[in-house]
Amino acid sequence: xxxxxxxxxxxxxxxxxxxxxxxxxxxxxxxxxxxxxxxxxxxxxxxxxxxxxxxxxxxxxxxxxxxxxxxxxxxxxxxxxxxxxxxxxxxxxxxxxxxxxxxxxxxxxxxxxxxxxxxxxxxxxxxxxxxxxxxxxxxxxxxxxxxxxxxxxxxxx
Ligand code: SF4
Ligand code: SF4
Ligand code: SF4
Numbered sequence: 001x002x003x004x005x006x007x008x009x010x011x012x013x014x015x016x017x018x019x020x021x022x023x024x025x026x027x028x029x030x031x032x033x034x035x036x037x038x039x040x041x042x043x044x045x046x047x048x049x050x051x052x053x054x055x056x057x058x059x060x061x062x063x064x065x066x067x068x069x070x071x072x073x074x075x076x077x078x079x080x081x082x083x084x085x086x087x088x089x090x091x092x093x094x095x096x097x098x099x100x101x102x103x104x105x106x107x108x109x110x111x112x113x114x115x116x117x118x119x120x121x122x123x124x125x126x127x128x129x130x131x132x133x134x135x136x137x138x139x140x141x142x143x144x145x146x147x148x149x150x151x152x153x154x155x156x157x
Contacts, residue, residue, distance in 0.1 A: 018057040019156065021049050022065060022089030023072040023080045031055065034079035040071035048143070060143030060156060064114075065089075067142070092141035092156040094119070094134045100153040102132045111145040111154060120145060 021040050024030050036054040046063040049056045049071060058065065067089055072080040082089075101108035102122070107129040112120045119139040122130035146154045 018052055021056055021058055021071045021080055022067060023082045023085045025079055025081060025084060030079050033077050035077050039074045040080060043070040043074045060146035063147065064142045064144035090141055093136045093139045094145055095155050095157055096132055096134060097153045099151050100132055101151055102129050110148050110150060114144040114148050116144060
């Protein structure tokens, strides 16, 4: 039996952690507008949109966003709206955590190749393998680097 407090806390955490599909309205508006129809999930060619409770969210463990626009084009509820996002689909950027193999002194460049805009740089350093660093200016937040990382060190925020 889940208490009301536990339910609300779980709901609060979901609000804080869910990455909505690209061109999503701000969270409160999104939750008001989205009917949970699942159309965006059905049309995503890379299958990165998944159902999370009533609403859709992006899980980059399944792949990357190509910014094809199919999810927003199919949304009839106004929860995903390209015309309401003049600054682009989203503002998330890749972040590399401390468990990155290169940061721990082990040679690894796995995340560099899948990045379509070469936003992950490997800076030479003395006494260790090149350090993986994200150029946040060019990172589009596509998530292509997330799944290939052997130690799940990359997240989008
Ligand atoms: S823009 Fe295309 S690839 Fe990206 S989440 Fe929407 S449907 Fe999927
Ligand atoms: S793939 Fe993962 S472990 Fe390897 S350099 Fe990139 S972030 Fe680090
Ligand atoms: S999220 Fe996409 S653009 Fe950003 S570093 Fe990863 S692969 Fe490159």
